[in-house]
Amino acid sequence: MHGETQKMSEIFLYDLFLSHSSKDKDVVRPLAERLRADGLKVWFDEWELKPGDNIPHKIEEGLERSRVLVLCMSAHAFGSDWAQLESGTFRFRDPLNKDRRFIPLRLDEAPIKGSLSQFLYINWLSEEREQEYGKLLEACWSEKQKKINEKGNGASFGVNQAVENNSFIRRQPSDTHLQRLPEFIRKRTQGFNQNIPLTREEINKLVNRYIGVEGGYLGDFSYRTHHDFYLNFDLDIDPYNYEGTTRERFIQILLEHSCDLQARILEGILNRF
Numbered sequence: 001m002h003g004e005t006q007k008m009s010e011i012f013l014y015d016l017f018l019s020h021s022s023k024d025k026d027v028v029r030p031l032a033e034r035l036r037a038d039g040l041k042v043w044f045d046e047w048e049l050k051p052g053d054n055i056p057h058k059i060e061e062g063l064e065r066s067r068v069l070v071l072c073m074s075a076h077a078f079g080s081d082w083a084q085l086e087s088g089t090f091r092f093r094d095p096l097n098k099d100r101r102f103i104p105l106r107l108d109e110a111p112i113k114g115s116l117s118q119f120l121y122i123n124w125l126s127e128e129r130e131q132e133y134g135k136l137l138e139a140c141w142s143e144k145q146k147k148i149n150e151k152g153n154g155a156s157f158g159v160n161q162a163v164e165n166n167s168f169i170r171r172q173p174s175d176t177h178l179q180r181l182p183e184f185i186r187k188r189t190q191g192f193n194q195n196i197p198l199t200r201e202e203i204n205k206l207v208n209r210y211i212g213v214e215g216g217y218l219g220d221f222s223y224r225t226h227h228d229f230y231l232n233f234d235l236d237i238d239p240y241n242y243e244g245t246t247r248e249r250f251i252q253i254l255l256e257h258s259c260d261l262q263a264r265i266l267e268g269i270l271n272r273f
Helices: 002-010 022-037 055-064 082-087 114-118 126-140 143-153 157-164 175-179 183-190 200-211 223-232 246-256 259-272
Strands: 014-019 066-073 101-106
Touching (some): 014 022, 014 055, 022 126, 101 126, 223 259, 246 259
Parallel strands (some): 014 066, 066 101
16 A cells, blocks of 8 residues: 555656636636745646647646646636536545545636535635635645645745745855855855956856756746845845846846845845755
């Protein structure tokens, strides 16, 4: 039995699958970005489906390799899209399947269909979202993730992060940690008063080798969390004043600002990554 559980956990490449009507994209997309920014691996069709893909096969593969199914319920979902959306829910709704979880997310006031009414749902109406987000995030964490977060923070990371709106773990980097960083970063984390601005080459190294880039975007930043990042460190910087992806905006911000501000941004990056 233990072997079966271990084998099942190994195929979960995604923490959650976002099942939704294509007509609800404008509501679901920001949610997908927010969940990803908070550390969850999200299967969202716009990120996973590529030209030439067999769509039913890719969806089935995504469902099979997801631990949690978040079903976005709405008038649109219960309309012409319902048969397709419902077909993917059964393996997650099976009470004997302890490895998976089913979470209904109510997007509007449409009456809930049939047997779905017996499940406790999360209310995603606009006025409820901020207080409900913490519940959703915590419900999507695996037991292993919850234990790690509780051990590291003394509380559930998901709830704290939702309440504090993406505050980052603040900790003083150890000497061992600093020694692993590139020399140009060590200089700026150990002395903020040095008049040595980052060059474009150094910024590119920081972005591509240390933070990482996915699909042209900076690390796990969404547009919203990139904006909140500067507010969290009391920096008067608005990335929405710049053009491009989060990566392009971040590079431009570093290039335009003084050594002191560069150093404070690096401090924030070190705490986050």
